[in-house]
Amino acid sequence: MDRIRATDHPLSLSHDEQTRAHHGSALDGGNALRRSRSRSGFGSRDSGEGFGSFDERGGGLLASASKPRRSARTRLNRVRSRVSGAAAARVKMFKKLSSAAKAVRVVAALLAFAAASNVLTCGRVACGDAGATTPPPTPYRPSALAATQAGLYAKRSHGLNALNAFPVGHVSEKEPSSKTLIPRLIHQTYKSNDVPEAARRMMSTWTKRNPSWQTRFYDDAACVSFVRSEFPEYYDAYTSLPKDVERSDFFRYLVLLKHGGVYADVDTESVLPLDTFLKPNDALVVGWEGEFDTDEMAYSRHFVRRRQVLNWAFAAAPGHPALREVCDAIKKNAQRVFTNNTNRDTLERTGPGAFTDAVLRHFWRHSAARRSMRATPGLVSEDVEFVIRGVIDDASEDDSISSEDDSIVDDETSDETSETSAKNFAKWSVRVLPKVSFGTHPSGEDGVSQDDAGVFVAHKFLGSWKSRKGWSDGKSVWDLMRTFWHSVVLGDIVAHRARASRLDRWYAMPKVTETTAYPVSCASFDPPFDALTYLLGSNPDSLAGSAVERGGASLTKWGRDQPGRDVDAALRPTSAEALVGSLETFRSTGTAAAARGETAALVDAGAGLGYFSLAAASRGFRALALELDASARELMAASAAHNGFETRVDVRAARVGGGGEAFCAALVRAEKAKARDAGGFASAAIEDAVLVTEETLRVARVNRMEAASDGGGSGSDEEPRELELSR
Incomplete structure (x- = not known):
């Protein structure tokens, strides 16, 4: 012992x-x-x-x-000895800690330092918006009238009462059509049959929610056999791809090109039955993954396009020319190095980069909107140029596409109706769903939650093929410290990463035509329709920062536009459903309006991109869309042409309401009339505003009369212009 x-x-x-x-x-x-x-x-x-x-x-x-x-020297030596001994003991103890414990202590020390800096800077532990006391917005509460009006359409079409007018997912629960362009096949692939249990649970949702669909699974050996037998012309390119994930990308395009159906990664969950949102005439259905207002912002988030289509879930008819084009592009670029950033190189070669370019080109090739927009240069995107540090490399050079569908695109002399034209163009149609449908993230990035009722497919991101060192050429300790500082102290980590992306020596983003129009399917409205928007951050100067730009971003994220209520956009019924639903009173049998033979039309004042007008037209109503901005009118007219609504949507250049002195004078008269009827103004603020406005108008009249007496102008008052709204 x-x-x-x-x-x-x-x-x-x-x-x-x-x-x-x-x-x-x-x-x-x-x-x-x-x-x-x-x-x-x-x-x-x-x-x-x-x-x-x-x-x-x-x-x-x-x-x-x-x-x-x-x-004194002896006493000082004793103190030094004791301090150094204590420090050595702490260092020895720290070395014995696990890596996790060390990391926790380092982070705790940095947080304490950041908190102390914040206290010295702004007097609070957390500076910035965290200390703001902005009151939360008043929640949107649909009225009973709105619910009743919105339910009129559902009651007429589906036999549902007003309270149950909108089932889960807010799309029509219609019987599956036996005639569809997209076969009822679900394709999934993994490296072997030993699929992780978490992924197996995700895979089971596809069979559970789609019992009438056939599911096919392929391991890596089956994928190689399929390509060798079905696409020998692509076999060499397929086997020469340097990464497994690139071969997986290539296979998903090939298997739908051959058989059609739906492809879904094994870590995706089927939230809604496929038959609830796939239409019989759909030929290619994809989803937006994200949209950014600058190239730097997209690059910092590891996107290769400012507006990018995802490829972890999509549906297609067999033989779709967009899939053939992306397969040809992969074959051509199988050995091409787009960038020394290995992760981005994959995204460009076989991932969303190549897929997005093909999808957008074929949307315009097979859309009736192309013919109506030929007089507007720049709105129709054809080619994408890849730019690295100012050196232009045309990715579409010698990449001519010839397919049997070109014969139906350029017939300008045809006298067919717009709706017949739309049907012909829809032979190889492309429908791009909003981000909420396929592109949500479990973290709720960009404010779009996977709990949203508009989610059709949820990607759980159970694993990643991306290399942690593959995004850049390395980060120094100083870079990591600056990132921490901007994240915890300054609170501008998103802007910081965007600025820092330019310092990456491999920085590369494709050139975009900023006036190009982008499609989005308003899939949450019944029946769904497509709308065109500008790229976020690239709206014309007349629309920058306007409600039209905000509405376009809302459509891209959610496929719906609830003006001023982005936070509450998921609540039902939306203003569009209530407003358009109210028109059903003129069509319902047994009503006085129907007995008189009256029909309803929607007057859309300040129509913007035309969401409300297109919604009304999708249910067969006429719409008078009044919009002053020419850029917004162009997109609205193109959207109407694409959907075959040209005979239903009348787009006019007009502003309803007016402005200037005459408009202000009319407001003053209206407020005075209300005050007389009510025995006084509603508030002191309104009374003060009326008095100030009257005095301002008086001064303006005096100035105008003096200018007229000096020969500088006319002394007549401005009169408001009335707009004739008769049809």
């Missing part, structure tokens, strides 16, 4: 020291006890504190108040 020494405790004495202390030593003069007590704290000769200290001259015990004389 090991002997335990009493000196293991810092306040204890050893046996030898105790003996010397009791018996003393002529040679030592009792200094041993003095030294041991000095180390243990019983008697410090420096401070004189404790139980006592020894007299060096006589060896007797002195009172604790006595202070032995020692030099």
Whole structure:
């Protein structure tokens, strides 16, 4: 048994020291006890504190108040020794900690430093918006009238009452059509049959919610066999791709090109039955993954396009020319190096980069809107140029596409109706769903939650093929510290990452035509329709920062536009459903309006991109869309042409309401009339506004009369222009 020494405790004495202390030593003069007590704290000769200290001259015990004389250097050396010993012990203890414990302590130290800096800067632990006291917006509460009006359409079409007018997902629960362009096949692939349990649970949702669909699974060996037998012309390119994920991308395009159906990654969940949102005439259905207002913002989020289509879930009819085009592009670029950033190189070669370009080109090739927009240069996107540090490499060079569908695109002399034309163009149609449908993230990025009722497919991101070192050429410790500072202290991490992306030596983003129009399917409205929007951050100057730009971003995210209520856009019924639903009173049998043969039309004042007008037209109503901005009118007219609504939507350049002195004078008269009827103004603020406006109008009239007397202009008052709304 090991002997335990009493000196293991810092306040204890050893046996030898105790003996010397009791018996003393002529040679030592009792200094041993003095030294041991000095180390243990019983008697410090420096401070004189404790139980006592020894007299060096006589060896007797002195009172604790006595202070032995020692030099300042000796005292300083003792302090240094104690401090260095304590520091060494802490360092030794820190080295024994696990990596996780070390990381926790480092992060805690940085957070403490950031909190102290914030206190010195703004007087709070957290600066920025966190300390703001902005009141939350008033929640949207649909009225009983809105619910009743919205339910009229559902009651007429589906036999549902007003309370149950909108089932889960807010799309029509119609019987599956036996005639569809997209076969009822679901394709999924994994490297082997040993699929992780979490992914198996996701895969089971596809069979559970789509019992009438056939599911096919392929491991890597089956994929190679399929490509060898079905597409020998692509086999060499397929096997030469450097990464497994690139071959997986290539396979999903090939299997739908051959068989059609739906492709879905094994870590995606089927939230709604496919038959609830796939239409019989759909030929290619994809979803937006994200949209950014600058190239730097997209690059910092690891996107390769400012507006990008995802490829972890999509549906297609067999033989769709867009899939053939992306497969040809992959074959051509199988050995091409787009960038030394290995992750982005994959995204360009086989991922969303190549897929997005093909999808957008074929949307315009097979859309009736193309013919109506030929007079507007720049709105129709044809080619994408890839730019690296100012060196232009035309990715579409020698990449001519010839397919059997080109014969139906350029027939300008045809006298067919717009609706017949739309049907012909829809042979190889492309429908792009909003981000909420396929593109949500479990973290709810961009404010779009996977709990939203508009989610059709939820991607759970159970694993990643991307290399952690593949995004850049490395980050220094200083870069990481700056990122932490902007994240915790300044709170502008998103803007910081966008600025820092330009410092990446591999920075590369494709050129975009900023006036190009982009499609989005308003899939949450029944029946769904398509709308065109500008690229976020690239709206014309007349629309920058306007409600039209905000509405376009809302359509891209959610496929719906709830003016001023982005936060509550998921609540039902929406204003469009209530407004358009109210028109059903003119069509419902048994009503006085129907008995008189009256029909309804929607007057859309300040129509913007025409969401409300297109919604009304999708249910067969006429719409008069009034919009002053020419850029918005162009997109609205193109959207109407694409959907075959040209005979239903009348787009006019007009502003309803007016402006200037005449408009202000009319407001003053209206407020005075209300005040007379009510016995006074509704509030002191309104009364003050009326008085100020009247005085301003008086001064304007005086100035105008003086200018007229000097020969500088006319003294007549401005009169408001009335708009004729008759059909």
